[in-house]
Amino acid sequence: AAGGGLAWQILASAEGPVTTPPELPAPLVRAVQARQESVRFDVLSHGTVTPRTESSLVPQVPGRVEWVSPSFVAGGFFEQGQALLRLDKRDHELAVVAAQADVAQAEMTLALEQSECDVAREEWEAREQGEAGDLVLRVPQLARAQAGLAAAEAALERARLDLGRTTISAPYAGRVRQRSVDRGAYVQPGQRLAVLYAVDQAEIRLPVPDSELAFLDLPLAYRGEAPPDGHLPVTVRAVFAGRGWSWQGRVVRTEGEIDPTNRMLHLVVAVDDPYGSGGEPGRPPLAVGMFVECVLHGRKLPEAIVLPSAALRKDDYVFVVQGGRLQRREVQLLRRERERVVLSGGVQPGELVCTSILEVALDGMTVRLDDQLP
Missing domain, CATH: 2.40.50.100 (RNA polymerase II/Efflux pump adaptor protein, barrel-sandwich hybrid domain)
Structure with a gap:
């Protein structure tokens, strides 16, 4: 019995005291305040400058x-x-001289024929034999002479035109x-x-995805008529000699159909005075053939929630930080851009939205908030 008790004491001392694992701290996250602001949607596209008239x-x-x-x-x-x-205009000058001679000949012929008509009328009236016929009075011959003069004058005018050409x-x-x-x-x-x-105006043909058309508010049949708030403005940008330049343009028409292969609609942007007569010294022209980036300034939304793009998860929800815990919120996404997302609902202005990337993020999970908010 004594040996059994000793063995139990040895085993107990070998196992050591029973300890509980330390509690892991809540993950540290960063968050931003959701802000409500007026948003203007811009659509980016690229194209090549072409002349309007060629x-x-x-x-x-x-x-x-x-x-x-x-x-x-x-x-x-x-x-x-x-x-x-x-x-060389010498042949055409001779043609003018020849046509002038033809006109003079036709005028003389007409004058002679007019005299013949007058004589025939006087002779007939002297006979007092009633009404004379057209052949007796030489009316057809007079009409032929008048037509000959008209043809000669037309030929002279044509010769003068050819000389001018x-x-x-x-x-x-x-x-x-x-x-x-x-x-x-x-x-x-x-x-x-x-x-x-x-060079009075340049045009740029821009492909725009059909998914972006809602942000431009342009009908497919748009032909350049100014809507109530004016033409859709466009900023044209290009790099020339290592320096960025910009020009202002406007959408003047659409091509009216969507390409079924890539779902693109083509818009045509016009830029007045692309060669910059009277512009600032050293400013390059918006030359034909230049490849440019165009920013189409679309619709304005007076009230929208704007967040960094890192805050949106799977395009349909965010995590709001309330009372040290994550709260999952479904949101209505209007548009995702490179650095921001625009929402129409799901988050209230001023709420803190988590922007940290967590390996595990669950609704109701405890978190610690980084004091240095971006």
């Missing part, structure tokens, strides 16, 4: 190019009505994109001499 320069008369303007080079600027090329002028203020002929070339009517584009 056309081919073609002659209306044949001839050899005898002069070209110094502006008639790729990239050259020109004003509306400025002469760009001149064709030997000077080929710019249809608008713009720039030369491509030149196809030079001095000495013989050109025919309809032959392309150059490709020109206007």
